[in-house]
Amino acid sequence: MTLLKIDTVTAGYGVGPDILKGISLEMEKGKSYCIIGPNGAGKSTLLRVICGLLHPRTGKVMFKGENISKLRTDEILQRGICFVPQDFSLFPDMTVKENLRMGGYIMSDRKEVERRIGEVFEMFPILEQKSRDLAKTLSGGQQQMLAIGRSLILQPEVIMLDEPSLGLAPIVVQQIFKSIDRLKDAGMTIIMVEQNAKKGLEFAEWGCVLDLGVNRFEGPSETILYDPRIQELYLGKIQREHIDD
Amino acid sequence: MTDMALIIQLLFIGVSLGGVYALMGSGLTIVFGVMRIVNIAHAALMMVASYVTYFAYIRIGMDPILSIFLTIPLMYFVGVITYKVFFSRLSKGIRYGELTVLLTFSIALIVEGLLGYFFTNTYRSTSPTYSTSAFLFGELFLPKGQFYATILSIVLIAALWAFLRYTRIGNAIRATMQNPTAAQVVGVNIEKASVVAFGIGLALGGAAGSLSTYMFPFYPGKHWEWIGILLSLIVLGGMGSLLGALVGAMLLAVTATFVSHYFGPTWSAVTFFLALFLILLFRPEGLFGKKMEVK
Numbered sequence: 001m002t003l004l005k006i007d008t009v010t011a012g013y014g015v016g017p018d019i020l021k022g023i024s025l026e027m028e029k030g031k032s033y034c035i036i037g038p039n040g041a042g043k044s045t046l047l048r049v050i051c052g053l054l055h056p057r058t059g060k061v062m063f064k065g066e067n068i069s070k071l072r073t074d075e076i077l078q079r080g081i082c083f084v085p086q087d088f089s090l091f092p093d094m095t096v097k098e099n100l101r102m103g104g105y106i107m108s109d110r111k112e113v114e115r116r117i118g119e120v121f122e123m124f125p126i127l128e129q130k131s132r133d134l135a136k137t138l139s140g141g142q143q144q145m146l147a148i149g150r151s152l153i154l155q156p157e158v159i160m161l162d163e164p165s166l167g168l169a170p171i172v173v174q175q176i177f178k179s180i181d182r183l184k185d186a187g188m189t190i191i192m193v194e195q196n197a198k199k200g201l202e203f204a205e206w207g208c209v210l211d212l213g214v215n216r217f218e219g220p221s222e223t224i225l226y227d228p229r230i231q232e233l234y235l236g237k238i239q240r241e242h243i244d245d
Numbered sequence: 246m247t248d249m250a251l252i253i254q255l256l257f258i259g260v261s262l263g264g265v266y267a268l269m270g271s272g273l274t275i276v277f278g279v280m281r282i283v284n285i286a287h288a289a290l291m292m293v294a295s296y297v298t299y300f301a302y303i304r305i306g307m308d309p310i311l312s313i314f315l316t317i318p319l320m321y322f323v324g325v326i327t328y329k330v331f332f333s334r335l336s337k338g339i340r341y342g343e344l345t346v347l348l349t350f351s352i353a354l355i356v357e358g359l360l361g362y363f364f365t366n367t368y369r370s371t372s373p374t375y376s377t378s379a380f381l382f383g384e385l386f387l388p389k390g391q392f393y394a395t396i397l398s399i400v401l402i403a404a405l406w407a408f409l410r411y412t413r414i415g416n417a418i419r420a421t422m423q424n425p426t427a428a429q430v431v432g433v434n435i436e437k438a439s440v441v442a443f444g445i446g447l448a449l450g451g452a453a454g455s456l457s458t459y460m461f462p463f464y465p466g467k468h469w470e471w472i473g474i475l476l477s478l479i480v481l482g483g484m485g486s487l488l489g490a491l492v493g494a495m496l497l498a499v500t501a502t503f504v505s506h507y508f509g510p511t512w513s514a515v516t517f518f519l520a521l522f523l524i525l526l527f528r529p530e531g532l533f534g535k536k537m538e539v540k
Contacts, residue, residue, distance in 0.1 A: 014339045053429060074432035082430075089427035091420050092535075102420055105413075106432035150431065 003029040003189055004050070004081075004158065009059035009069075010213075011049050018057065019045040021213035029157070032190040034204035034221060036197040041210040043193040044086060047160045050191075051083035052076040077106055080157035084147045086166060092136035096127055099135050099146055103153030113153060120149035123179060141172035148179065158189040165196050177203055201225045250384055255506055257387050259499030264395025265456055267494035269471065270479045271402050271487055272449035278422040278485030279442040282332065282345045286352035287450055288471035290327075293356060294320055294454025295463050296364055302371040302458070309371045309459050310393060313452040320451025324444035327352070332443070333436065353468060360465035368462040376459035394456040401452055402491060405445065409487075418442050422485055470514070477521035483534020492532060 004027040011020040019042045027033055035043050048054040050061055052073040060069045068076055073083075091099050100120060104113030121128035124145045130138060135146060144164060151159055164180065165173040177199065184190055184203075194200025201207050207224035209217040217230060224230050273287045294316040301307035301315060331352070335344050376390040409415040417438045420428040429435055457463070478497045482489025497517055505513035524531060 051430070053426070072434065073429045074434055077432040085426055085430060089424055089430055091423040091427055093423055094419070098416075102416065102428075102431045105417065105420075 001029050002026050003064060004191075005062040006046070006050070007060050007062065009046075009049060009056045009061065011045060011054055011056045013045075013054070019213055020049065020056075022059065023210070023213060023215050024059075025208060025215055025218070027158075027189065027191065029189055030187050031206055032184050032204040033192065033206045033208060034197075034200035035191065035193045035208045035210055036200060036224075037210035037216075040212075042213040043210050044162050046210070047083060047085075047162050047191065047193060050076075051081055051160060053083070074106055077154060077156075080154075081160065082151040082154055082156035082158070083160045084151050084162065084164070086162040090135040090143055090146060090150075093134060095132050095134055096138070096146055097131040100127075100150055100153060103150035107154070116153045116155065120152055123152075123182070124149055139172075140168050141175060144168065144172075144176055145179070148176070152183075156188070158191065159183060160191045160193075162193050163195055164192065165194065165199060173199065198225070251506075254385050255502050256499060257385065258391070259502035260495060261388065261391035261395045262460075262502065263495035263498030264398035265391075265453060265460065266474065266478055266498050267491045268398035268401055268449055268456070269453040270475050270482070270490040270494050271405065272446040272453070273475050274479045274482070274485055274487060274490040275405075275418075275422075275442055275449075276446035277479070278487075279418055280332070280336070280345075280439050281342060282349065282443075283476075283484075284446070285346065285349040285472060286356060287349075287446070288468035288475060289353040289356040289360075290320065290323065290447055291450040291454035291457075291471065292360060292463060292465060292468050293323070294451035295458050296360060296369075298455040298458045299369050299371055302373075308373055309455055310373075310397065313397070313455045316451035316455045317448045320454075321444040321448035323451075324447030325440055327447070328440050328443040332439075336436070336439070353472070357465045357468065364465070366464050366466065368464050369458075370462040371458040373459055390459050394460065397456065398453070401449065402487070405449065406487060408445075414438065414441055418445075474514075474517045477517040477524075480531055481520055481524050483531030485535070486531070486533040489531055489533035 006023055006025040008022045008024050009020050010018045010022055012018045023042070023046065035046065037043055045054065049056055052068070052071050052075070056069050060067050062068070063079055063081065068079065091102060094102065097117065100117045101113060104116065107113050121131070126142055127146055127149055130142065135143065138146060148161070148164070161180065164176050168176065173196070180190065180203065190204070192200055192204060201221040201224055204221050207219065207221040208215055209224065209230060217224065269288070269291065273284055276282050276284045276287070297316055297319065298309050298312040301312050302309055331348055332345065335341055335348070338344070373390070375393060379386040379388045380392065409419050417428065417433040418441065420431070420433055421435055421438045425435060428438070478493040479490050481497060482491070482493030497520055501513040501516040504516045
């Protein structure tokens with residue numbers, strides 16, 4: 001069943017040129033997607049459009065048959081789409097617990113928020129240990145866990161992650177991907193933009209290659225990962241990594 | 246008076262001025278913190294509250310301290326309207342920072358012009374009994390008016406702090422100050438948080454406008470002196486930091502009092518601008534501010 005449909009969307013910032021140039025994509029419930037592509041391809045812009053931080057200039061974004069292109073971010077959150085931006089986007093001068101509480105900002109049942117914070121603590125025990133520490137004092141990996149944990153407070157249907165491995169040590173990246181794996185197993189739809197294309201494609205079931213604001217190619221992740229044309233065009237880095245391996 | 250007694254006396258006066266400066270500065274800093282608006286019109290709108298207080302005092306004998314119950318809601322309302330009319334539409338545009346400076350500058354000029362037109366450029370002040378009496382401690386004295394104003398200012402700043410910390414909209418404002426993108430991502434309606442923050446900023450300015458009427462005689466153009474002082478103290482404290490506004494205000498008020506005593510009152514104004522100059526040179530993010538990102 002199609003959950004999210006991006007229909008010939010163009011979008012850009014301010015009076016600048018279009019970054020997305022008529023992109024179309026369909027995403028199904030419970031599947032995981034990895035969007036790859038060179039810098040400036042529009043990967044992050046696409047996520048920003050889906051979650052309402054940026055409105056499309058033309059085209060539309062449909063979620064469960066409803067046009068959400070004109071909605072504000074808080075209205076899109078209410079419908080069950082959460083976004084974890086690049087560089088974690090935490091509230092640096094709030095404690096870990098306060099950050100998690102902010103994750104439930106749109107919920108009126110405060111008791112339920114506290115209960116779900118408990119669930120996040122079960123998933124990431126380190127956050128419970130550090131619950132009274134200010135977010136800015138956490139390590140990069142802990143900050144990423146907190147950002148993911150915060151988005152889980154709403155128990156969203158779709159979670160979008162912008163470069164979850166950016167700037168993290170390999171061992172921490174392993175941990176982060178392990179926790180995202182659990183979300184996948186729990187049936188959540190996951191859309192991930194990942195610079196570390198190999199890692200992202202190994203994780204996701206479906207891959208999309210974006211270039212210059214359009215969807216150049218999509219298919220099952222392994223097809224993309226091992227398609228020689230794609231490797232040559234977009235995954236030069238991956239080939240090298242394979243050799244390194 | 247012994248040297249020690251003199252130092253304590255000057256501290257008394259400095260701190261009791263600092264509270265009011267802090268109240269004025271906290272409104273300015275919260276508006277900057279949430280919306281990145283350097284509100285040059287903050288002190289001009291504060292003057293509006295001063296005139297309201299003055300006429301309430303002259304016409305119906307209303308106590309200037311009590312009139313904060315009039316000016317706080319009034320200026321909150323003025324803030325909400327001002328934000329919705331002028332700033333809402335700018336917020337998504339380009340060159341937002343530059344435009345808001347020009348816009349608030351022109352609002353300051355318009356307010357000053359209107360006040361001058363209606364109330365002339367004569368100096369005004371209120372003179373409740375406590376404005377001319379003092380608490381005496383041996384050879385030391387503490388002016389009652391300044392003392393009351395500072396206590397009230399600190400109470401108001403504490404109330405603001407509690408509001409930001411314990412209410413839902415307060416948390417939304419705090420979140421927006423710390424990271425606007427993250428705030429949006431968790432569902433904060435930035436527009437609503439901005440409207441409330443702008444209203445609160447001016448409401449604090451309104452209270453300060455009322456309290457200042459019996460300490461500092463005013464006329465429409467007085468706001469230029471104030472905005473210079475206020476900008477220097479919030480830059481010192483770190484723009485957008487409430488604690489910074491309080492500490493910056495206390496530090497500068499005390500320093501200015503000492504400078505005024507030892508070098509003459511003419512030099513006390515220089516304290517603020519010298520501090521502004523030095524802080525921009527050596528620690529532009531201020532004492533409690535975050536380093537600005539250049540985008």
